[in-house]
Amino acid sequence: MKFLAARRRQPVVALAMLLFALVTVGGLYAAAATVRPAEAAGAASSETQVEMGKQLYLEGCSSCHSLQAQGSANGPTLIGVGAAAVDFQVSTGRMPLAAPGVQSVAGPPQFNEEQTAALAAYVASLAPGPAIPSAEQVDFASADVAEGGVLFRVNCQQCHQAAGQGGALTQGKYAPSLMGATPTQMYEAMITGPESMPVFSDATLPEEDKKAIMAYVDYLQNASDPGGLSLGRLGPVTEGLFLWTAVFGALIAVAVWIGIKAR
Amino acid sequence: MSTTNPAAASPAAASPIEAAGGGVATYVDQRVGSNKFLGRNLGKVFPDHWSFMLGEIALYSFLVVLLSGVYLTLFFKPSMVEVIYNGSYVPLKGIEMSEAYASTLDISFDVRGGLLIRQMHHWAALIFVAAIAVHMFRVFFTGAFRKPREFNWILGVGLATLALAAGFSGYSLPDDLLSGTGLQIARGIVQSIPIVGTWGAFLLFGGEFPGTDFISRLYGIHILLVPGLILALVTVHLMLVWTQKHTQFPGPGRTNNNVVGYPLMPVYMAKAGGFFFIVFGICTLIAGLVTINPIWLFGPYTPDQVSAGSQPDWYIGWLDGALRIMPNLESYLFGYTISWNILIPAVIMPGIVFTALALYPFLEAWVTGDKREHHLLDRPRNTPTRTGIGVMAITFYGLLWIGGGNDIIATSFNLTINSITWFLRITIFVLPPIAFVVTKRICLALQRRDRDKLLHGYETGRVLRLPHGEFIEVHETINYKEMAVITSKSDIAPLPAPVKVDADGVANRKYRIQSLRAKLSNFFYADNITKPTTAEIEAAQHHIDHDAALEAPLHAYEDADEIRNAHGGVLHHPGMANTNAEQLAGRTDH
Numbered sequence: 001m002k003f004l005a006a007r008r009r010q011p012v013v014a015l016a017m018l019l020f021a022l023v024t025v026g027g028l029y030a031a032a033a034t035v036r037p038a039e040a041a042g043a044a045s046s047e048t049q050v051e052m053g054k055q056l057y058l059e060g061c062s063s064c065h066s067l068q069a070q071g072s073a074n075g076p077t078l079i080g081v082g083a084a085a086v087d088f089q090v091s092t093g094r095m096p097l098a099a100p101g102v103q104s105v106a107g108p109p110q111f112n113e114e115q116t117a118a119l120a121a122y123v124a125s126l127a128p129g130p131a132i133p134s135a136e137q138v139d140f141a142s143a144d145v146a147e148g149g150v151l152f153r154v155n156c157q158q159c160h161q162a163a164g165q166g167g168a169l170t171q172g173k174y175a176p177s178l179m180g181a182t183p184t185q186m187y188e189a190m191i192t193g194p195e196s197m198p199v200f201s202d203a204t205l206p207e208e209d210k211k212a213i214m215a216y217v218d219y220l221q222n223a224s225d226p227g228g229l230s231l232g233r234l235g236p237v238t239e240g241l242f243l244w245t246a247v248f249g250a251l252i253a254v255a256v257w258i259g260i261k262a263r
Numbered sequence: 264m265s266t267t268n269p270a271a272a273s274p275a276a277a278s279p280i281e282a283a284g285g286g287v288a289t290y291v292d293q294r295v296g297s298n299k300f301l302g303r304n305l306g307k308v309f310p311d312h313w314s315f316m317l318g319e320i321a322l323y324s325f326l327v328v329l330l331s332g333v334y335l336t337l338f339f340k341p342s343m344v345e346v347i348y349n350g351s352y353v354p355l356k357g358i359e360m361s362e363a364y365a366s367t368l369d370i371s372f373d374v375r376g377g378l379l380i381r382q383m384h385h386w387a388a389l390i391f392v393a394a395i396a397v398h399m400f401r402v403f404f405t406g407a408f409r410k411p412r413e414f415n416w417i418l419g420v421g422l423a424t425l426a427l428a429a430g431f432s433g434y435s436l437p438d439d440l441l442s443g444t445g446l447q448i449a450r451g452i453v454q455s456i457p458i459v460g461t462w463g464a465f466l467l468f469g470g471e472f473p474g475t476d477f478i479s480r481l482y483g484i485h486i487l488l489v490p491g492l493i494l495a496l497v498t499v500h501l502m503l504v505w506t507q508k509h510t511q512f513p514g515p516g517r518t519n520n521n522v523v524g525y526p527l528m529p530v531y532m533a534k535a536g537g538f539f540f541i542v543f544g545i546c547t548l549i550a551g552l553v554t555i556n557p558i559w560l561f562g563p564y565t566p567d568q569v570s571a572g573s574q575p576d577w578y579i580g581w582l583d584g585a586l587r588i589m590p591n592l593e594s595y596l597f598g599y600t601i602s603w604n605i606l607i608p609a610v611i612m613p614g615i616v617f618t619a620l621a622l623y624p625f626l627e628a629w630v631t632g633d634k635r636e637h638h639l640l641d642r643p644r645n646t647p648t649r650t651g652i653g654v655m656a657i658t659f660y661g662l663l664w665i666g667g668g669n670d671i672i673a674t675s676f677n678l679t680i681n682s683i684t685w686f687l688r689i690t691i692f693v694l695p696p697i698a699f700v701v702t703k704r705i706c707l708a709l710q711r712r713d714r715d716k717l718l719h720g721y722e723t724g725r726v727l728r729l730p731h732g733e734f735i736e737v738h739e740t741i742n743y744k745e746m747a748v749i750t751s752k753s754d755i756a757p758l759p760a761p762v763k764v765d766a767d768g769v770a771n772r773k774y775r776i777q778s779l780r781a782k783l784s785n786f787f788y789a790d791n792i793t794k795p796t797t798a799e800i801e802a803a804q805h806h807i808d809h810d811a812a813l814e815a816p817l818h819a820y821e822d823a824d825e826i827r828n829a830h831g832g833v834l835h836h837p838g839m840a841n842t843n844a845e846q847l848a849g850r851t852d853h
Binding site: 102145146148149150153154157158159160161162163165166167168169170171172174175216219220223225226227228229230231233234235236237238239240242243244247248250251252254255256258259260 | 311312313314315316317319320353354355356357358371372378382386389390393394397440441534537538541542545549551552553554555556557560561562567568569570571572573574575576577580667668669670671673674677678679680681682
């Protein structure tokens, strides 16, 4: 301890203590925050999927969407939105809404797959609406990536950005990044039009075109960057930031080094 | 011309290599007369400071741009002819696009080393413009633009403008979606110019946008006209530096009439040569490691598409920002639409900025009435108004810059684009004046500190208790280097207010302009903290000597004790304190 005691007044100690305190507090908070309220997991297997969905609905959704899903001042009606909308909103963690805001924010899903399916089944039982796409509908293996690129640039990039990184809309709304979207979620978003997104029905965008777009987004998600570090694929803003911080930091450091008078 | 060869005159003394070198030098000299020129210039002295190398970064990155650009011209096809892409980048295979875009894809994916060279070209171009900007900061804040260097400042402003033109024309060449979007905005700006705008745009683009001519026209501008002009101006710029000699920071022995530093050969040959390779190396390293302008992600340009987050390169960002935050104003006059929303931010504002930038040296010289030659640089604190104006301009630019990236900033920091816009609309008028006042006050405070150092020396941290109980802190004179730097300050008195009617009752015809000049001069210099006079500094030295005299007995005690231990015959044990000072230090340890 004498070693530590002798060094306790060094300037670096204050910094180290501050870092230690920040890491500790931050770590404890993160640990506490990840403990979510107990999930309603123990649904009896004897109940039908719809009944289980209804139960989950009453617990998790009815405070805003009302007891009969007819909607309220706090949330729209869910009658007729279909299973696809429920699956999209719940599986991306947008619903149940974490906090009121200009738009729902994606996050870790609050219901597991079985519960999500039950909720979707319940809402679908209220009135017909777009169904969750089948495995065949989201199988884009045979789709043309280049064609998908053209369709993506025509229909998607004005909000989601050319590389699918997302973009700003008005009043704090935004088009999210597509980098974490699954093919099913993309398909559901296209047919249900969540938030500010328009609906791309089969009349405007046939299934083949949807598959092509999914193939292109899948390419964007998995493509390596031939030019090296991607800088978030955000274009000139991050390039400029990198230039003025890293590159100019290095250049000026070298200039200072060369400018130091030889002793 | 001398016909005797110094190397040949004493062949025995020279090594074989020196003899050979001398032989070559003589051979060349007898044909081009280079020895006299080199002898005169190789010993030229340059002052040493890191900030004098910022312009070198610009020069070297420009060389990288030129070299990499030559390579790119071998493969780039400046044509807007539609072709079907059939290269190795699969997600664009079979897509119709212009030959310019297709050849840029080929450079990126099918030409050996093409992507590396393309990225080098682009990164080095960004470095080039940025280096010009920081070089300009250095010249501005140190007053290096003052007489006799006003013309070189204007050349510099011209080079900066040309650098923007070079950058923007290059950004627009690949005909990808991002560059086309930029061009469409540029066309809109041309169109916004009253009366001639529409015709000007038709003339430039050869008809409707995008047309089929523009890429090839821009190509000529980008690879011939602009670089040619830059090379010419750089040559004159450097020749002027050579003949006018480089400015230097104040220091011991440095005056307005000398240059203190090292000779070009060998010191600056080594330093500058080495720096060239480092800049080249950094360009290559970044180009190899970090993506820039991934045109394959943007796709070919078609006028009906635009991507979210479309931005120009950093140096055009401030103009884009000005466009983005400008409220939507239009008027209709005599059947013409005047788009103030484009005209003000994209034509009038940059016009004012660049004119003010170019004319600043003349404006300051007129205001201050200073006609002397200046080879010794100002410390920024000693010209608080100029420094304040500079920081004000940088703040203005920085706010517009934020505007240029408003959508990326909004999504990255969970803000709304509307509040960023309103924040900027207000702060663009509020923050620059605040930045001016704060900077000026900081400069004046630093001047006070300097004055204090001259009049009271620096605080040593040694506190002395005098026999009658008073405590004083011992001050000591600052060292000669700091003294030389601080005393280099030259105070300029503000111009006196002119008289309206002189003693003979004759009205002063130039009263108004002289009055304005006097007011501006006051604005520049009235708050200045005057440098102490020589008499004041001498008086201060007496005060400092007085401190030293008070402390002297203590030193005498320490020193005397040492002498006693050494010569007084007392047996000195190992580890025993040698002096009173040591003994005292030992006591506090236990």
